[in-house]
Amino acid sequence: MKISSLLASPHGLKGNTAGLLRHVLDGAQAEGARTETIVLKGDTILPCLGCDTCHKKGRCARKDDFEPVKEKIMESDGLVLASPNYIFNVSAQLKAFMDRCCGVIHCMSFWGKYGASVVTSGGGGDEAVTQYIDRFLITTGALPVGSVSATMSLMPPGDLFTEEVRTSARALGKRLVEAWRAGAVPPEAEKSRGEFRERMLALVRYRAEEWPYEFQHWKERARA
Numbered sequence: 001m002k003i004s005s006l007l008a009s010p011h012g013l014k015g016n017t018a019g020l021l022r023h024v025l026d027g028a029q030a031e032g033a034r035t036e037t038i039v040l041k042g043d044t045i046l047p048c049l050g051c052d053t054c055h056k057k058g059r060c061a062r063k064d065d066f067e068p069v070k071e072k073i074m075e076s077d078g079l080v081l082a083s084p085n086y087i088f089n090v091s092a093q094l095k096a097f098m099d100r101c102c103g104v105i106h107c108m109s110f111w112g113k114y115g116a117s118v119v120t121s122g123g124g125g126d127e128a129v130t131q132y133i134d135r136f137l138i139t140t141g142a143l144p145v146g147s148v149s150a151t152m153s154l155m156p157p158g159d160l161f162t163e164e165v166r167t168s169a170r171a172l173g174k175r176l177v178e179a180w181r182a183g184a185v186p187p188e189a190e191k192s193r194g195e196f197r198e199r200m201l202a203l204v205r206y207r208a209e210e211w212p213y214e215f216q217h218w219k220e221r222a223r224a
């Protein structure tokens with residue numbers, strides 16, 4: 001299994017989120033997965049311009065790292081999204097990537113992949129952020145297998161994470177590999193993904209003339 005992870009913190013590999021992500025990836029590697037981490041510090045994937053080129057042509061018009069990162073994800077079986085909690089949400093670095101995935105979402109291009117979310121915060125409120133990431137994963141077609149988070153003010157001084165957090169992070173990595181190996185489709189995620197697919201089909205059918213790439217995409221898959 002190949003796993004790509006996006007680490008969306010300006011502190012990069014030295015930050016808290018990187019520390020927690022490391023445990024998730026250790027758990028996945030112990031199960032035989034190959035992993036690659038892409039650090040989004042904010043200057044390599046810029047905000048969406050809302051130009052609709054992705055809907056019309058299937059590629060983003062902006063010349064930055066988005067398309068190469070998308071390609072890496074397309075070649076992967078798993079996607080881990082890791083972000084610090086920034087004002088009750090993902091960091092702007094991750095949000096820029098998510099917005100740039102508008103075409104990916106319309107086509108649900110990550111269908112068949114498995115996902116997980118990793119969040120750290122100073123004071124808590126992580127669940128809203130992991131839920132947001134999981135919702136994003138479903139709209140791309142990926143199936144989220146779970147999440148792990150850490151509130152840093154509750155962690156022991158001098159030691160980045162408690163044993164409990166480390167154990168659940170490693171278990172998440174393991175679960176990601178096991179879900180992929182089994183081809184597992186959790187019923188709740190499948191229901192949400194199926195409902196979203198119907199929404200995308202209706203939208204793309206409605207905009208068929210303006211968005212020929214997306215219309216063709218679904219025509220080949222679902223008699224749009």
Ligand SMILES: Cc1cc2nc3c(=O)[nH]c(=O)nc-3n(C[C@H](O)[C@H](O)[C@H](O)COP(=O)(O)O)c2cc1C
Nearest residue numbers: 009015016017084085086087088120121122123124
């Ligand atoms: C701009 C900014 C916004 C933040 N917002 C929150 C917040 O809303 N809630 C919270 O608990 N922590 C918040 N924090 C703290 C970070 O989530 C926390 O320090 C996190 O572990 C940083 O991860 P990193 O080292 O990987 O960048 C914020 C930090 C920054 C810099």
